[in-house]
Amino acid sequence: MNDKKITKESLVQMPHEDLAALVFNLSTIIQTQNEEIANLKELYKLRTAERYSSSSEQVGYLFQELEILDAVLAGQPEVEETIEVAAHSRKKRKRANACTAPADTPVCDVFHTEGAEDTMTGKDGIVYKRVEDKTINKMAVIPRKMVVECHHYAQYKALDVEAGKDNKKINLPAKTDALGASPSLVASVVVSKFDDHLPLYRQTEIFRREGFFLSRQKLASWVITYYEEL
Template sequence: MQHPLRNLFYFNQTASAIPGSIQASKTLNEKLTFEIAMLRRFRFGKRGEQLPPGVQGSLLEEAVDEDLVEIEAQLAALTPKVDAPEAKGTPKRAALPAELPRIEIRHEPHGANCTCGCALKFVRDEVSEKLDYTPGTFTVERHVRPILACPQCETITQAPMPAYVIDKGLATPGLMAHVLVAKYADHLPLHRQEGIFARAGLKIARSTLAEWVGACGFALQPLVAALRDEILSHRVLHADETPVKLLKPGSRATHKAYLWAYTPGVFEALQAVVYDFTEGRAGAHAREFFGNWAGSLVCDDYVGYKACFTAGITEVGCMAHARRKFFDLHAASQSPVAAQALEYIGGLYVIERQIKDLSVEERLAQRQHTAKPLADTYHVWLLAQRQKVPEGSGTARALDYSLKRWVALTRYLDDGMLPIDNNRIEQQIRPIAVGRNNWLFAGSLRAGKRAAAVMSLVQSAKLNGHDPYAYLRDVLTRLPTHPNSRIGELLPHRWQPEMA
């Protein structure tokens, strides 16, 4: 049976980007409602529609639970907030174990007097408990808010409860940040984290962990959108993509999806990377990411980028890819042609290492003076060698790769801001390639996009020398009250820890 999730469309709609027209909002609301109904049917449906057993079923179950919470958060953002009394019979959350260490945080009202001038009298404390975690140890934050009353005008005064990403939720920002970092930086699926927490003394249901991940994924979307805009404000970008398995709902099979990576040029000041998860490798995905951007794109020879170059983007080739063709040829046959090509390319790299710390103008001058003559000699040599080798041979293919892309490969010689290769983005793809050996596949398209968003923030935090846990803990603490107009202050390259 084809599963209904197969036909769902992922709506990456954030609260900050809700359509202006009532009709557009209504349409989005209907689509999200349909999607959540399909997910609930899949998650809680009859036995014949339940999840496959084993690790695949576990990961898909996590993804569905996370997706449900994320969509509910989107729907909540579309719906006007109305304070409603708590329904009778609403189940109460179980009290946290008494043996856990507790840290008391008191929230006193501003001032000891009522607005009428009368001194306030203490009535009682109202206590809310939040669960926190540092590796191996759970602690409990006891938020104590005294209730004070004015005996003259009978006014009740109490400090407000701090705002949280999950209203009335159990987890502190620190615990949620730990779950996110473990899942998306250390590549530990939630069923493994569930076991780790149990060994630390408290069993947290996997569905609860999934709720936290889904809610945080939605809350962090405006940050990722702002980071994308920052990256697209630079005129030189690197791009690359890597395959990731995407689980087909309702079956044990997977198909090949792709994680794309984009980062500013190696000589740009911004240290950031944005990942984008898509169901395929079609060039339309890259064009959608770039939008109206028209700068210089450093990339490999993948045909999907070609349409971008007809839309105003300038192609910059990767000399490392060209070198790899000759390296593989030499490793396989000890080809003297390949050895000579490697010497020429090596000479170009020696020059780049010598000038990498110069100013843009000085770098361009040195390239024109030393690298360009060497590249011109190398080009003449490539043309001469191509006349000597038969069509279809390995040597011919290696030569043709460089000759057919020569303009793109040497474009860096005429622009001091352009790099010689695409190695910068390959370094940002490597953590994903390592991690997928642990998490095997993405459980759904929405889950893949959520992973790409969180990993964008995690990796960008690392690039700026931040501990991803400290960064996410602070951001999740500040997000609920941080003005959206100043969201850029929380981006990894601008982030400053809030002083206590």
């Protein structure tokens, strides 16, 4: 279709076939423009949502797989286990989401029995006699402990008085021995970064909260040096 301006008179004088073709072409153009407008509106909404939406740390479930897993666990039927008894059989319910821990996990006893009497009287006036203690296993966290390792290396001083500034030698087996970070600290930083997905700047904030100032640049330098040496 040419770019000639269409007037009312030209439409009246236009043959029926040309008029039908013109209407079809204009309908196609309008439909294409409407689709482009809809796409632009969608892109604008996505851009606005990306700018002002909550961060991933404030979103309950970032991936749909987690929502499905939570729904399955919430609706998972309780598994019944049959226990054979001499006179009869009864069903024992097994907790579907019971917490577990490795067999070698240390167990610490915490007693709340100080001052407990041998007998007690309830509000209903019934007297109760103390029997074996009730134990409840609770998972606990002991904060990590930071220590300063004082490493001793053999140091030598030149007997020649003309040695100048280079009159001392320290026996350092590796380049990493001169760093201010032990292998355990660097290993912890690497595991936190690649397994726990904690950036170095966040690890720096964690160290600062615990009272240790370790800059992000220093952590990165230590990790790179250990990587190059190993």
